[in-house]
Every structure is written in C-alpha cells, then in structure tokens.
Amino acid sequence: MDYYNVYLEESMDELLDCIKKMQCRPILFVGSGLSRRYMEAPSWKGLLQQIVDENPLIDSPLEYYIMNTRINGKENLPEVAKHLVDDYFKFAWLAKTREDGIFPEQVYSGDLEKDIYIKCKAVSIIERSHKEFIRKFSDEQHDYMEELSLLSDVDPHAIITTNYDEMLEVIFPNYEVIVGQQIIRRSMYTHVGEILKIHGTTLEPTSIVLSQDDYDKFKQKKKYLSAQMLTYFIEHPLVILGYSVQDENIKSILSDIAEMLDDVNTLLPNIWLVEWQGDIDETKQPPKEKLIDLGNNRSLRVNLIVVNSYSKLYKTLGESVVVEKVNMKLLRNLSRSVYNIVRSKTTQLKVNVATLNAFSDEDHLFNVMSVQNLNPSSLTSIYQYRLTDITEEWGKHYSAGVKILEEIAEMTGYDIRSDQNKYHIDMNIGRNRPSADRWYSEAAKQLLSNVFYQRPTTVSLPNGEEIGYSDLIVADTSDGFSNEESVAATVEE
Structure with a gap:
C-alpha cells in the first residue's frame, strides 16, 4: 500500500480544514531552504x-x-x-x-x-544567484517553474523571513517589503500584503544580520518583535517552510513564543512545519506532529508535513484562499484605512458600508482583510463627506476645495487623494470605472477648513511625519478659478 500518498492527502486536507475554519489567509514563515532550492543560493x-x-x-x-x-x-x-x-x-x-x-x-x-x-x-x-534566478523565472525556464507558479498564486496574509535575498519580492511583486526594526514600529494589524524581512535585505547591506555582534543587537529587540508576531502565531494559520528544526533562527523566535503561551505541551493546531526529505519511503507513513526542543526545558508541539515536492502544498495553500484573488496593494491600503477607522475617536456613521463597493459584500470584505469579528459599522466612521459638503460650509464652490487640495499637494509633495488614508477614500478603487468616487473624513474637513481660514494646522504624511502649516496663506479662492477649471473640477467629483 502507498502509505505516503495517503498520509500526504490526509495532511493537506487537515491543513485546508484548519485554514478554512480560521477564515483567514495563512502566514508563510520562509527560511533559506527555499532560496537554496529556487535560487541555488549558498547555505550559511x-x-x-x-x-x-x-x-x-x-x-x-x-x-x-x-x-x-x-x-x-x-x-x-x-x-x-x-x-x-x-x-x-x-x-x-x-x-x-x-x-x-x-x-x-x-x-x-x-x-x-x-x-x-x-x-x-x-x-x-x-x-x-539572484540575477540568475531572475533570468530563469522571467523566461519561464526555471527547473521548478510549476512550483514557483503555484507559490505565486498563494496570496498569503503576510510573509516572514530571515532571508536577505530578493527572491520573494520577485514571486510576490504586489507585496511591500518591511525591513528589520521597521516591523516593530508598525501595527501588526496593518501587515497584510507585506514581506517582513527580520534579518535585513541585500538592498540595504547595513541592515543584514551576519556576525555575532549583529545577532547580539538583534536579540536585544527580538522579544518586542516576537511579542508582535504572537498575534500571527495565534490568530492565523502559520506555515513554516525552508527551515530545519535545528535552525537557531526559527528556534529563537519559537522560544520567545513558547514563553508567552500557557501550555506549550498541547499541540498548536494552527502551526504547520513543512519538512523536506528528498528520499521518502512511500511504504511508510511519516509522523504528523513534531516536538521541537527549544532548550532551557521548553518545547513546542506543532503539525508536521513531510514532502519531497512542494507542488501539492502550494496548490493546497492556493485553494485555501477564502475569496478569489485580490489586488494585494489595494488590500494593504484598505487594511490600513480600516485600522485607522477602528482606532478613530469619531462616532459619526453617515456612510453605509455598502458604499465600499470595491467588494461584493461584507463577508467578502472581512475575508480578504483576514480580520475576525470586525464591527462593520466601524468601517464607515471616518469617510462622511463629499468635498462639496465641506466647501458649502464655507459658502464656497466645490472648486475652492480642489484648489486647497492642490496647494497641500504642492507644498508637501503628497496628494491626499492619491491613496486611501485617514483623510480620503476612493470608493471606485478596484472597480472597472474610470471615474473617482471620493469621500473625505472629519480629519480632512478640519485640515481643509484650517487652511481655508488660514489657521495653524498640520498634515500627516503616509510615513507618519507631521508637516506644519502655521504660516500658510492661501489666496482667496472665490475668483481663483476660470470657468473651464471649475467645470473640470466638477467632472472629477
């Protein structure tokens, strides 16, 4: 009897069942084994x-x-x-x-x-190694092209890696790279569609963790990183790829996690360790669990899948996505918007959630967000105003607001209408429509009104920087537009 294939089918069914029960996208924890396989990169x-x-x-x-x-x-x-x-x-x-x-x-x-x-x-x-990988991948001449194609269809919630190389950026081009200590300074709730490179990147040689001195510095802040990642380890299916259980990188992170958990002797049902074995005796059934010795009398029990090919695993992970494939850039921007909405102090709920019509329904939205038990009403608590609503309170035409938005963009280099942020959302993003459907928040109303009335104010940039406008003087907009400009502005709305 072919015990191994029965084992593999059962393991994939159990992984798929775990992901669907948790109703959120998996997290991939990727080690150097994948870079050695696909890039022929050197071992440590x-x-x-x-x-x-x-x-x-x-x-x-x-x-x-x-x-x-x-x-x-x-x-x-x-x-x-x-x-x-x-x-x-x-x-x-x-x-x-x-x-x-x-x-x-x-x-x-x-x-x-x-x-x-x-x-x-x-x-x-x-x-x-990376240049050669790029050539083979771009020409679709890679020896493992089938595996790589299946991997690129997975759409994980996020990817964590200790690798320095840029292979994952090629496979997942819509994911944003976050490096080193930048991870600690950001909320884990907004880490959707991101590659978290905890040991640095080849694009920034100073960032890579290479020598013992680097590891010592990393260990000083590692527990803060582990504390943030605990959310992932508890709330998402976590699939560990390309690591040996003897790898000190993975053992170090898991050791911190073990300290935070009450009972590490119980199987952690959402953590799956994928172990590579080139030669598998198909007449035997490999184990389905692994006890990872973390040292200092600590250990973790996790699910184990032994493979000699990644194709079936990647296919299963791709099938597990709870909704159809989405634009991860859009999803990342929406995730950050929702996070800002939830932590906002405003209680006005004038816009119905249905106006977020880039998504088919509320369940669809919650699934792609991978956020559980989110109150749908909170999603509408910021974007309450059309630009006309704001300018009418000044006794001005819509075009006065457009001019102020342009002034802000010119002075800061950042157009708040260019993406989803605390000030603005475009409801038509993701739909096959050329026109914008723009809504603005209470924060936007306050900002634009402060500028209009020449009051001291600040604008928040995407990187968190605050730019002051204490001496901003805006020209009177009552006669600042030609008829042609006013018509163009009205068409934009």
Whole structure:
C-alpha cells in the first residue's frame, strides 16, 4: 500500500480544514531552504566559504575558523563571520582594492561601521544567484517553474523571513517589503500584503544580520518583535517552510513564543512545519506532529508535513484562499484605512458600508482583510463627506476645495487623494470605472477648513511625519478659478 500518498492527502486536507475554519489567509514563515532550492543560493556555511575564498588576505581555511569558534561541540557561524570582519576591513582599504572598485565607493564613508565590507561581499555573492534566478523565472525556464507558479498564486496574509535575498519580492511583486526594526514600529494589524524581512535585505547591506555582534543587537529587540508576531502565531494559520528544526533562527523566535503561551505541551493546531526529505519511503507513513526542543526545558508541539515536492502544498495553500484573488496593494491600503477607522475617536456613521463597493459584500470584505469579528459599522466612521459638503460650509464652490487640495499637494509633495488614508477614500478603487468616487473624513474637513481660514494646522504624511502649516496663506479662492477649471473640477467629483 502507498502509505505516503495517503498520509500526504490526509495532511493537506487537515491543513485546508484548519485554514478554512480560521477564515483567514495563512502566514508563510520562509527560511533559506527555499532560496537554496529556487535560487541555488549558498547555505550559511557556503556563504562564509565564498567570503573566505574571495579575500586574498585570508590564508586560513574556513574549517580553521569553525573549529576556533566552536562552543560545546556546536558550530557558531555568526562568530566565524565576526572573526572575518577585520580581514575584510583591511582588504577593502588596500589601494588596489579601491582602485579596482571591488566595493562601492560610498561605503568608504567614515560614518559606517567597519563590518560594512564583509556585508557588501555577502550581498554581492547572494546577488549573483539572484540575477540568475531572475533570468530563469522571467523566461519561464526555471527547473521548478510549476512550483514557483503555484507559490505565486498563494496570496498569503503576510510573509516572514530571515532571508536577505530578493527572491520573494520577485514571486510576490504586489507585496511591500518591511525591513528589520521597521516591523516593530508598525501595527501588526496593518501587515497584510507585506514581506517582513527580520534579518535585513541585500538592498540595504547595513541592515543584514551576519556576525555575532549583529545577532547580539538583534536579540536585544527580538522579544518586542516576537511579542508582535504572537498575534500571527495565534490568530492565523502559520506555515513554516525552508527551515530545519535545528535552525537557531526559527528556534529563537519559537522560544520567545513558547514563553508567552500557557501550555506549550498541547499541540498548536494552527502551526504547520513543512519538512523536506528528498528520499521518502512511500511504504511508510511519516509522523504528523513534531516536538521541537527549544532548550532551557521548553518545547513546542506543532503539525508536521513531510514532502519531497512542494507542488501539492502550494496548490493546497492556493485553494485555501477564502475569496478569489485580490489586488494585494489595494488590500494593504484598505487594511490600513480600516485600522485607522477602528482606532478613530469619531462616532459619526453617515456612510453605509455598502458604499465600499470595491467588494461584493461584507463577508467578502472581512475575508480578504483576514480580520475576525470586525464591527462593520466601524468601517464607515471616518469617510462622511463629499468635498462639496465641506466647501458649502464655507459658502464656497466645490472648486475652492480642489484648489486647497492642490496647494497641500504642492507644498508637501503628497496628494491626499492619491491613496486611501485617514483623510480620503476612493470608493471606485478596484472597480472597472474610470471615474473617482471620493469621500473625505472629519480629519480632512478640519485640515481643509484650517487652511481655508488660514489657521495653524498640520498634515500627516503616509510615513507618519507631521508637516506644519502655521504660516500658510492661501489666496482667496472665490475668483481663483476660470470657468473651464471649475467645470473640470466638477467632472472629477
């Protein structure tokens, strides 16, 4: 009997059932195993080997550093990287090295730490694999094209990774990348459609966690990160891919999670560890659970799926999406808008939820948002006004409001009508209509009125920055528009 295929079918059914019961999109926790599979990127040890090989000043083999830094018989690769920092610092400052342009000229700034050179080398090594991956993926000539195509259809709620490379950005082009400590400064409730790169990115060499010093700094703030991610570990199906259970990165995060949970000996039904095995004996049934030893007398029991191909897993995850495929950029903007609405102090509910007609119905909206038990009335508590409603209170034509919006955009570089934010929402986003259906909030009404009456005020930018308008002077808009401009403004509304 083919016990393995029976096991795989049962495991996929159980995963699918878990996702559908929780009624929210899965979170993917992606490790270096996927980068090695799809990018042929080097392993952690392989990366250090190339770092050693490409520095002519290093005359000892990698094994020397591994043996010299071993603790209680265990390899300590971050400590190896720390020992190589000085060698790369010396190499970078050789006249010939700088002459040959081996490192970017900007990294010779005195403002940077001396580990920037080994980090730049690590980045350049990873980028070689990335360029080849881009070529194969773009030409649809990749050996694992079927798997990658199925993976790109998954639409997870968010992706967490300790990888530096940009492979996930290629597979999920509509996802926004959030790097390192930026994650801590943002609400987890708005992390829909995002790739959370907790160990940095090759696009910012200074951000990557490479040496022991980097890990020590990371550990100082890791518990804040883990506390935020606890929401994910409890409220979403979590699928862990490309990690070994011995991987210190995953064990470290899970260890923090274990400290926050009451009973870690009970199976965590929403956490699924995917374990790769190239050779599987199909006459035997692999285990369905895994006890992960986290050290310090702590452990976690999670679901286990053993695979020798990712196709069936990705297909199952793609089928699990509770609604049809959506534009993740739109979903991300809407998520942030709803979060702002929910925490808003306003109690006016003049706009019905049905006006959010980019979505078919309320259930559809809640499913794509992956937010449970959201009060639908809260969604309408900000966007209460047409621009005409605001300008009529000033005794002015609609065009006066348009001119003020243009003034704000000109002075700040940010047009509040360009996206969904605390001031504005376009109800026609996501619909096949060329026209806008704009609604404005109490915050927008206050902002525009302050500018109109020349009162001190501020405008909030998307990055959280507040720009003051204490001395803003707006020209009288009563005769500031030609008839042609007024007609154009009216058409826009």
